[in-house]
Amino acid sequence: MSAGLQCNGFPAFDAYGACSQHSVQFFDTRMPEKAVISSSELRLKQGSCSSREPLRLAFSGRLDPIKGVEDLVPVIAEARRAGADVTLDIFGDGPSRALIEHQIGAGGLDDAITLHGSVDYLTRLVPFFRQNVDMFLCCHKQADPSCTYMETAGCGVPTIGYNNAALRGLLSLGGFGDVCRMGDIKQLANIVVDLCENRQKVTEMMSVAASVARSHSFEREFAKRVVHLSEASETAAHVASLPRVPVFPTRLDLRNAA
Known part of the structure; x- marks a missing residue:
């Protein structure tokens, strides 16, 4: 349900990249x-x-x-x-x-x-x-x-x-x-x-x-992530305007939970 997902490196992207319709892979680096x-x-x-x-x-x-x-x-x-x-x-x-x-x-x-x-x-x-x-x-x-x-x-x-x-x-x-x-x-x-x-x-x-x-320098990787965040924010705004469907049909009263 996320508007976007950023995955650092190959293992994370291979495992979770398909979990979002708007995923991006990046490589952490401090090399300008x-x-x-x-x-x-x-x-x-x-x-x-x-x-x-x-x-x-x-x-x-x-x-x-x-x-x-x-x-x-x-x-x-x-x-x-x-x-x-x-x-x-x-x-x-x-x-x-x-x-x-x-x-x-x-x-x-x-x-x-x-x-x-x-x-x-x-x-x-x-x-x-x-x-x-x-x-x-x-x-x-x-x-x-x-x-x-x-x-x-x-x-x-x-x-x-x-x-x-x-x-x-x-x-x-x-x-x-x-x-x-x-x-x-x-x-x-x-x-x-x-x-x-x-x-x-x-x-x-x-x-x-x-x-x-x-x-894949620091500047290039961060620029890619900023663009992705901008696009994800637009997606999030669109999703927020859609009718909400409750995940749970009833509200749990935790005060009476054992």
Whole structure:
């Protein structure tokens, strides 16, 4: 009976989009168009990625079990055992930080993995991702419509991770990443190894990521939502003018309810 429905991401839209005659899908993001990686920056990063330097992976977000962060270090360890030359920068803080620090030390990975803690989004995180990150390693085990996906793409950074519904849906917008079975550390590490050897595939994904993010910038997504709200308000005004049909034929007297 709603005049309109706004669904954040693919899982919500797939589940509820048909419940309203006026539904719209949007993608939560804090990435303004001016912060999306420029063509010149993208070419520089693609050139660096193609130079056979270590493949630079990164993660940003809450260091919490619900984000699957306990799998980040094992994926890198497995990929390096298979011969991949990779590094990982981790941004964020949370209850799993101590576990990650232990994993890094126990695996002798201090030279490959760096914990940065929480940093400012626009002044620190975005510039770092635009200049120094080739691939986003995402072990999310839930299908939440994380703004991380689109914001990372805006930095010209593709995403690889577990096959949750949110990421799988976003990748249908363009091939700017890859997924594997949920919780399969070895398979995800194999993706890292393959991309480490196939840098052209990585650079192609970078271009697609930037293009998708630019078409779904903060301004564009909010403009779409404002237009939808305006249209929904007109629909609501029309519905309000129609004769009302009571949902319940009688009024319940809760004063006498047990």
